Amino acid sequence: MPSGSPAGIIVHSTAANNPNLKRYVYAPDLVGVNPNKNWFGGENSNLVTPHGVVGLDINGEVRAAQILPYDICCWGCGSGTKGSYNFSPAYIQFEMCEDGLNDENYFNRAFDAAAQYVVEIMKEFPQIKLENVISHKEANARGYASAHGDPENWLSKFGRDMDWFRDKVKKLLEDTAVKPPETSGNKKFYRVQVGAFNDRKLAENQLEKLKTAGFDGYITE
Numbered sequence: 264m265p266s267g268s269p270a271g272i273i274v275h276s277t278a279a280n281n282p283n284l285k286r287y288v289y290a291p292d293l294v295g296v297n298p299n300k301n302w303f304g305g306e307n308s309n310l311v312t313p314h315g316v317v318g319l320d321i322n323g324e325v326r327a328a329q330i331l332p333y334d335i336c337c338w339g340c341g342s343g344t345k346g347s348y349n350f351s352p353a354y355i356q357f358e359m360c361e362d363g364l365n366d367e368n369y370f371n372r373a374f375d376a377a378a379q380y381v382v383e384i385m386k387e388f389p390q391i392k393l394e395n396v397i398s399h400k401e402a403n404a405r406g407y408a409s410a411h412g413d414p415e416n417w418l419s420k421f422g423r424d425m426d427w428f429r430d431k432v433k434k435l436l437e438d439t440a441v442k443p444p445e446t447s448g449n450k451k452f453y454r455v456q457v458g459a460f461n462d463r464k465l466a467e468n469q470l471e472k473l474k475t476a477g478f479d480g481y482i483t484e
């Protein structure tokens with residue numbers, strides 16, 4: 264896909280009980296080592312690679328690893344009756360490392376991290392609409408992916424669905440949006456504080472330094 268053109272994001276989950284990034288990602292210092300060399304792109308893999316993977320790093324933290332540039336089409340979702348979101352139009356795709364699908368704590372941490380990852384991608388590609396943050400299953404229902412049920416197979420274990428996930432993304436987008444400065448009338452007013460002191464003498468010294476440096480200031484109690 265040409266740089267900057269992705270139309271959406273597809274969330275996958277791996278359908279294998281192995282929550283560790285090292286299984287899928289070659290980054291020994293960050294995720295540990297997979298002796299079988301069947302990480303995505305490894306010599307014993309089939310070379311089919313998503314753009315990213317969400318799972319446990321070497322310290323047991325859930326992290327997202329990008330393993331393919333976003334301007335290269337991945338082969339993640341196969342194709343359906345109408346075409347393939349791998350390239351027409353191109354969707355950014357990432358895998359979530361499943362565990363045994365019975366650990367609610369890992370479930371929540373993994374989907375929180377995935378939502379954070381989606382927000383990062385959406386900030387890089389603002390043309391991506393939230394309605395086009397979809398599962399492999401939803402991509403199949405639209406006719407642009409093979410007949411898989413991920414990650415709803417995992418979401419449903421805890422009574423969740425992709426609307427729940429999109430809602431999580433929406434809240435994060437709202438939380439991280441730049442808030443406009445407070446205004447009174449149409450006059451913008453900014454207050455800069457350089458220190459808080461419990462000794463008035465220290466405050467006066469600080470103000471003196473500011474004034475020497477050419478700034479106006481005042482002390483409030």
Ligand SMILES: [Zn+2]
Binds near residue numbers: 274275276340
């Ligand atoms: Zn999938």
